[in-house]
Amino acid sequence: MINDKRSTQTVDNTSDDTVWVHDLSWDGRGVARRDDGRVLMIFGAIPGDLVIPEIRHEPNKGPVDCTIGELVHESPQRVPHPCPHYARGCPASQLGAVRREFSLDWKRTHLVETLRRIGGLEGVVVEPVIPSPKQWRYRERLEFQVLRGQNGLDMGYIGLSGLVPVLDCRLGATPLIKPFAALRRNLDYLDSHPHLGDRVPLRLLLRDNGRGEAIAVLFVLTRGPVDSAPLEEWLDSAGFAGWEIRRVRNQKLRYINSELVISKGDPTVRIRIAGRDLILQASVFSQVNRKAANELVNLMLEQVPEDGRLLDLYGGYGRFGIAYADRSGKATVVDSAADALSAGRDYVRKTGLPVEFRDIDLGRDDLAELDAAVFDAAILDPPHAGADEQVLDMLNERGPERIIYVSCHPAALARDLKRLTAYKTDLVVPIDMFPSTSELETLVILDRIS
Ligand SMILES: C[S@@+](CC[C@H](N)C(=O)[O-])C[C@H]1O[C@@H](n2cnc3c(N)ncnc32)[C@H](O)[C@@H]1O
Structure with missing residues (x-):
């Protein structure tokens, strides 16, 4: 018999094979520990579930890959998942099976833990996760x-x-x-x-x-x-x-x-950006959840001096830079995607906003000519894998007073924050850009210390 402290329910139909799921993995699978100490990752299970796992693959080392053999006791955090594909192993929306408040709390806890474990960041202020206006039908x-x-x-x-x-x-x-x-x-x-x-x-x-x-x-x-x-x-x-x-x-x-x-x-x-239309080719990156993305831009605007100069690194068509210039500043957007740059250039040609676009491969090109010290703040919004090492080196050497780092990958973010040794992390604001999934967008404010 096992007493689940979370639900104060008593469950008496356990067997030697049953396990309590106590956490979620980074990709949304339920995590449990077997009596022999092995960690199980169970697709479809959530914290508070009591399950008999079905093993799919048991490697010599590392987590054992499982599905639910039998759900013996349902977690109080469970809600009916609205999509029939989930029960057939679809990984797209695993957090659709848990209460929304639970999923927001879990994302924040997971972020705090990742920043501590990988980034060595203790005691940093991490705000509650800002919810997305929609939980479903939000992906554009x-x-x-x-x-x-x-x-x-x-x-x-x-x-x-x-x-x-x-x-x-x-x-x-x-x-x-x-x-x-x-x-x-x-x-x-x-x-x-x-x-x-x-x-x-x-x-x-x-x-x-x-x-x-x-x-x-x-x-x-x-x-x-x-x-x-x-x-x-x-x-x-x-x-x-x-x-x-x-x-x-x-x-x-x-x-x-x-x-x-x-x-x-x-x-x-x-x-629609700064009250006018910007036209993108279909293959150019833009955020999947437009309403939550606007929240990011508003947060950025609150954190940078109004009429200064902004360096928008990995800036794409200039979502941040254009919004900044529309308020009263000047921006330089750096990216290597030709179609994104040309959409941004086209927009500023028509609107006259003071935004310059520079075609630089931040992973390969020499950054000696990019004088980051003349800017009041820099945005860093790299792809999933994080920023290129030479960009972080350049910012450490001659970066502006403030950096706003925008990330969709907590582990890569934590690694990069650790490498930004000339800066200290002041504030971390998570945003639920990808509801019903285990992914999280985060905005971080960093200030120069040396
Ligand atoms: C997460 S997106 C952010 C884009 C933009 N800030 C936005 O919000 O729409 C990452 C951007 O990094 C750019 N990128 C990826 N690798 C790059 C590289 N090596 N050099 C320059 N830009 C790169 C991509 O073209 C893409 O626009």
């Missing part, structure tokens, strides 16, 4: 894999045992629902296509175009020519406002480096 971008698997051609997310076919992803904004359903219905257009198979997968990006319609980009991983005719027919069948087919050599770099094969209609996204 969704990405799917299209693969030929054991059951033929299908599209969805990569889950526990390969591809989880998805009919509708409840994280996705409403304009994406119908075109996605049409593409699923019409998968047989691709039946004979040579680019399909598990070795040359297609990635499908669906986007809300900011005008209440959907657009798409199909990234084809190939070095050779693309036989686009069947792909075109397939995309045409979904009623998009526009679409693009792009060739990529490395799917990880698809937002920085891809080559347009063919496009149709108007495959652009409208971003």
Whole structure:
């Protein structure tokens, strides 16, 4: 018999195989410890559950990969998950099975622990997580894999045992629902296509175009020519406002480096920024949750001097820099994505805002000419993996008084904060940009100490 202190319930149907789930892993799986000391990561389990785990893979060392064999006692934090794909191993929204307040508290606790463990940061003020206005249907971008698997051609997310076919992803904004359903219905257009198979997968990006319609980009991983005719027919069948087919050599770099094969209609996204429209190509990065992203910009504006100079590193089309210049300052935006820079330049040409765009590969180019000391503050908003080492070195050597670090990856953030030795972390503000998932966006204020 086990007494669950959290629910004060008494459960008497335990066996030697049952385990209490006491935590969540970074990717949202339930964490439990077996009697022999081994840590179990259990897909679908949440803290407070009592489960008999089913082992999927037990390596010699490290966590044991499990699913729920039997749910003996349900956690009081459990809520019904609204998506049927979750029960079939879809990893897209694992935190959709827990109460929202619990998920916000867990994200904050996990962040504090990561900053302490990896960043060596103790006693830093970490604010409560700012909730997103929406918990579902907030993602303006969704990405799917299209693969030929054991059951033929299908599209969805990569889950526990390969591809989880998805009919509708409840994280996705409403304009994406119908075109996605049409593409699923019409998968047989691709039946004979040579680019399909598990070795040359297609990635499908669906986007809300900011005008209440959907657009798409199909990234084809190939070095050779693309036989686009069947792909075109397939995309045409979904009623998009526009679409693009792009060739990529490395799917990880698809937002920085891809080559347009063919496009149709108007495959652009409208971003309303500082009261005017900025037009982005469909393959250019923008935040997935626009309302929560606006919160980030407002927080940034509160933390930098009003009419100074801002250096916006990894700035893309200039979301932060433009908002800053619109208030009364001047900004320099640095990025290496040509399409993002050209969208930003186009916008400032029309609006006359004092924003300069610089095309610099922050990982490779020599940064000697980037005089960071003349700025009053710098934004650092790198990709998932964190900032390039030479950027952190440059900031330590000649960075401005204040840095605002924006991150979607707590572990990479903690590592980088530790490397920013000329700065001290003053304030950490987590934002729930990705509700119902284990991901978290964080804004950090750093001030120069040496
Ligand atoms: C998380 S996004 C942030 C973009 C922008 N701040 C925004 O909020 O829209 C990261 C940005 O880093 C840029 N990036 C990635 N690697 C880079 C590199 N080596 N040099 C310069 N920019 C890079 C990408 O093009 C992308 O715009």
